[in-house]
Amino acid sequence: MFYGTTGMLFLPSILSACKKTTLQNENNFTGEVIIIGAGISGLYAAKILNEFGIKSTILEASDRVGGRIKTLSGFADFDIELGADEIIGENSMWHDMVIAGGASFVSQAxxxxxxxxxxxxxxxxxxxxxxxxxxxxxxxxxxxxxxxxxxxxxxxxxxxxxxxxxxxxxxxxxxxxxxxxxxMGMFGLRTVEERRTSGTTKKFIKNKGLKSILDQQFSKEIGNVILNSRIQSIDYSGAKVTVTDEVGNVYSADKVIITVPIGVLQNNDITFTPELPVSHSYAIQQIGFDQxxxxxxxxxxxxxxxxxxxxxxxxxxxxxxxxxxxxxxxxxxxxxxxxxxxxxxxxxxxxxxxxxxxxxxxxxxxxxxxxxxxxxxxxxWGSDPLFRGVMSYSKPGTGNSRTTLTQPINNKIYFAGEAVHDGGHHGTVHGAMESALRSVINMIS
Ligand SMILES: Cc1cc2nc3c(=O)[nH]c(=O)nc-3n(C[C@H](O)[C@H](O)[C@H](O)COP(=O)(O)OP(=O)(O)OC[C@H]3O[C@@H](n4cnc5c(N)ncnc54)[C@H](O)[C@@H]3O)c2cc1C
Structure with a gap:
């Protein structure tokens, strides 16, 4: 997927992120990054940053990686997916990864x-x-x-x-x-139709669980995740951003990518200093997120x-x-x-x-x-305080809230994760990946 030269990479275009076109990006950033959350968007952000030679650390609240990709092994004679299951569309980075991970698909549903x-x-x-x-x-x-x-x-x-x-x-x-x-809002439903740009297929993997795909495709990034680190506060008032977890560990970096589920932000589980701009805090509340x-x-x-x-x-x-x-x-x-x-x-x-x-x-x-x-x-998923819901949707009035969240704050705070995808691919794995790609491109441009 990546074709690198020093400080310069060709990345899949976020303008048509589902398609396998490329966009040349030059890195203008040399600092360090903290990524909050080790779901697919956090892992993918770390992978892209690594390709650019940018050091990142992922802080994850739970004792596992994957977030809403969660495979249950041993309960049945196959791996059961408790979160994401279908591979939606065939023209996506996630589809490519799943294939590269050795997956074969069921032929009929x-x-x-x-x-x-x-x-x-x-x-x-x-x-x-x-x-x-x-x-x-x-x-x-x-x-x-x-x-x-x-x-x-x-x-x-x-x-x-x-x-x-x-x-x-x-x-x-x-x-x-x-x-x-x-x-559910009708504009949101109509937007979901835009997912068809990633292809119309919905495929189930028959020979392995999604967790094994993550383990294989993100082995390096997973090795660098700090587990059991639930972030409670983010201070971006100084030259560096400092983040503090619930047992008082403090980490600092030049920039932070926040990938926690939107329900966690809606519940103000993470406090910000200074407070988030009204535009962003309002947008966070406008996005639908149900149990x-x-x-x-x-x-x-x-x-x-x-x-x-x-x-x-x-x-x-x-x-x-x-x-x-x-x-x-x-x-x-x-x-x-x-x-x-x-x-x-x-x-x-x-x-x-x-x-x-x-x-x-x-x-x-x-x-x-x-x-x-x-x-x-x-x-x-709704009763788990690290998620507080299942997947984002657009209710009446959500409007362009997702687009607002794609805007960095003070060139230090970047939001990613499925809810931040503003092209109709929210609530999907490939949408979460594309949001991560977008936040990195914003960061290095
Ligand atoms: C039941 C269900 C079915 C689904 N089905 C499909 C499907 O078939 N196909 C599809 O494409 N998508 C599906 N999805 C959606 C898909 O799973 C998500 O869009 C995607 O996995 C979200 O990835 P993410 O990185 O944005 O967030 P997440 O995977 O939620 O990752 C966020 C991470 O942040 C961590 N976190 C939370 N709070 C903190 C904190 N304070 N400090 C540090 N870390 C924190 C969480 O523990 C989590 O690991 C489904 C989701 C669910 C729940």
Missing amino acids: GSPLYYFNGSIKNEIEASQNTFFNTMNNIIASIGDYAGSDVTAEVFANLSGVSDNVFHIFNAKVANTVGSCDER GMKIIVQFDERVWPTNTGVIYGSGLIPEFRTTAALERSTEDRWLTAIVNGANAETLSAQGDGLIDVVLGEIDQVLGEVSMHYVDHVIQN
């Missing part, structure tokens, strides 16, 4: 099942329903939306999505991008029809995803519930009763199958 009007239906059965077809047509029109920035719920109501399939609309639209219809979780349920046998891919429920959980249909498992007895937005908040509030709610909804959709339940794993 299995057939969907839909629960509505009191029964489960396959695609053919569902497509005999007028309301279902109308809903699909309305979803297909979102890329051409020309109205005002109302919520997806308002849009669906005005467009004529019928009550009996409203939950499927939510599952296919807002839930897939980390929120729910009553909060979300994945619940992996293990059964003693497959309790759904063979070759099933996604199952759309009608309760709190909009989507269940099977595994063997994705060619990952030989046993096909693990089901992943994916729930974001208001439903995730309701589910999270169930406490120990959460799994009973999940099993009850599985029973409703698939019949009395919960007697085959064995075990489960809950990954609740």
Whole structure:
């Protein structure tokens, strides 16, 4: 990917960052950099800085790297992704890395099942329903939306999505991008369509977990991460920037790249001296960031029809995803519930009763199958103080907040991470990488 000469590199163009074009950049900066957060954007920023010969240190609050890339090994006969899973688009740096990491992709995703009007239906059965077809047509029109920035719920109501399939609309639209219809903005949804510039494919890896790709592609950067260092304050009032973690360790550098999830910034978990400009603190609050979780349920046998891919429920959980249909498992007895937005908040509030709610909804959709339940794993991104949510989305009023955050402060503070991508690729791995690239280009230009 990189073609270097001393102090000068050819980087993928951020103007068309998904495409494999290049941009010549000359380095005008020779100082040191601190990167806060060892998710994909922090790791990638360190990698690019290293290519320029710029020294960086990554400070990570948790005891692991990867952030919202988190692979669960040992619970099933394949590696389960608790965070990012699909490789969205084939024209991206992330896609290239995954290929370079030896990944092979599943060839088909299995057939969907839909629960509505009191029964489960396959695609053919569902497509005999007028309301279902109308809903699909309305979803297909979102890329051409020309109205005002109302919520997806308002849009669906005005467009004529019928009550009996409203939950499927939510599952296919807002839930897939980390929120729910009553909060997701239509401008944001339309912007998501811009992701198509990175290609229209969505691929699942079948032979390895994403963590192993990170370990392989970022081995040098991972070796330089300081773990268990939760940053609480950043002082950029002097010539150098000093950052302090929760046990009082102080680090200093010329510039800092902040890659923590936007929810961490919204909650003011990190204080700034001087305070952030109003433009930036306002922009941080305008970006949508909801609770979300994945619940992996293990059964003693497959309790759904063979070759099933996604199952759309009608309760709190909009989507269940099977595994063997994705060619990952030989046993096909693990089901992943994916729930974001208001439903995730309701589910999270169930406490120990959460799994009973999940099993009850599985029973409703698939019949009395919960007697085959064995075990489960809950990954609740919203309740984790190092994330405070699942992935950013644009609510009505988000406007150009992401663009504001791409602007450095005093040539010392740079924001990166998925929420800072302002070209429609927020909420993705490749978007997070592109935001890191952009912050480095801003830094060295
Ligand atoms: C459930 C789920 C499903 C997803 N599915 C997909 C998908 O299929 N395809 C796709 O492309 N993307 C998907 N995404 C989105 C993708 O995972 C993210 O966009 C991307 O991983 C974000 O990377 P990041 O570096 O911006 O942030 P993160 O990965 O969140 O990294 C930020 C890091 O900052 C650390 N941190 C927090 N606070 C502090 C602090 N005070 N001090 C120091 N460190 C701190 C965190 O511990 C974390 O390691 C999904 C995300 C989730 C949660």
